[in-house]
Amino acid sequence: MIIVMKPDSPESEIENIIGEVKQWQLTPEKIQGTTQVVIGLVGDTATMEISRIQELSPWIQEVLRVGKPFKRASLEFRHGHYSEVVVNTPNGPVPFGKNHPVVVVAGPCSVENEEMIIETAKRVKAAGAHFLRGGAYKPRTSPYAFQGHGESALELLAAARAATGLGIITEVMDTADLEKVAEVADVIQVGARNMQNFSLLKKVGAQDKPVLLKRGMAATIDDWLMAAEYILASGNNNVILCERGIRTFDQKYTRNTLDLSVIPVLRDLTHLPMMIDASHGTGKSDYVPSMSIAALAAGADSLMIEVHPNPAKALSDGPQSLTPEKFDRLMQELSVIGKTVGRWSQPAVALA
Structure with a gap:
């Protein structure tokens, strides 16, 4: 799954979300885009409700599931941002x-x-x-x-x-x-x-x-x-x-x-x-x-x-x-x- 933050989200909100999902036995990966931050979630998310994540912060723009078996390698995981x-x-x-x-x-x-x-x-x-x-x-x-x-x-x-x-x-x-x-x-x-x-x-x-x-x-x-x-x-x-x-x-x-x-x-x-x-x-x-x-x-x-x-x-x-x-x-x-x-x-x- 990925969490797409709203533009100009406070760093404190991002860190709070990262800290919270770690307690759910998930591995969060922060991806810094040009205008937005995306947080990738790696772990057992198959049965996790999107609404549960959405409620973590009003600064969350959307939560999406990654459909590919190669999670970290997928373009979805980086929300369309190509890495260098x-x-x-x-x-x-x-x-x-x-x-x-x-x-x-x-x-x-x-x-x-x-x-x-x-x-x-x-x-x-x-x-x-x-x-x-x-x-x-x-x-x-x-x-x-x-x-x-x-x-x-x-x-x-x-x-x-x-x-x-x-x-x-x-x-x-x-x-x-x-x-x-x-x-x-x-x-x-x-x-x-x-x-x-x-x-x-x-x-x-x-x-x-x-x-x-x-x-x-x-x-x-x-x-x-x-x-x-x-x-x-x-x-x-x-x-x-x-x-x-x-x-x-x-x-x-x-x-x-x-x-x-x-x-x-x-x-x-x-x-x-x-x-x-x-x-x-x-x-x-x-x-x-x-x-x-x-x-x-x-x-x-x-x-x-x-x-x-x-x-x-x-x-x-x-x-x-x-x-x-x-x-x-x-x-x-x-x-x-x-x-x-x-x-x-x-x-x-x-x-x-």
Whole structure:
């Protein structure tokens, strides 16, 4: 349920209501809108009478039930207000959200060595990226494939951040590694294969770093939003959703089916910011630019794009990685669309 307060409601009235509903074994969450405060109520409210809550204060405008199973993640819960996730990076705070410029995340699938990751970081920053992505721990379908360098790769990501000021996004695969990943990452990624690892979701929800939650390969939208609910229910409100392609009946020509229709659907269902990963979504570098441009035009809040200085020699996901030169060109193309739709913050580098 949500309590919508009247505009300019006294803070004392809001606090009194919060104190009262706590005594009913409910968890109140205060949401500050532009002109109004909304109080979300989480708990067993199914049999609670709306009139009982309405009687708490004359400053209550209305009381509404949230119909979605994903309570905190639903747009209803925030009474139509879209949330923002602000990430503090060495280059300054970067906000993700509907009312902010698109955020570009770029870098290799995995961290291979110091020269490679720092070179890539410098190139994607020069092109206009805000974050460096790179896997220290890699979940792979085959146990014989490259699994990442682990803790030593985290040190290289830290070095790349020191050299460029870019924020770092990297994946955690195991609760045992969460603390050391959180020491380096500015945003902790939960990958597609762990989207329904509920123990891991609870742990990342209990820490305060923002979380990037990728959609599982066979997950419905409800499955995905309920996974986000685990993180939100554990106390972490800073969640970004990432569509990275799903498995369908026809994967002959692309690695996955990139579901761009999820952008307007999520906009109707949830207040959380959304990212599109066209690299994993298509699996082929030739298709990444057009799908990234389409995602930006459709309203994505962020884009994830794999970039590698020599994709042919990449230890993982080389076929879907752009060269730095192709990334430069894509950023120029994105800037045209981004400026047209009012979602671009800075010019990309000029092409040679």
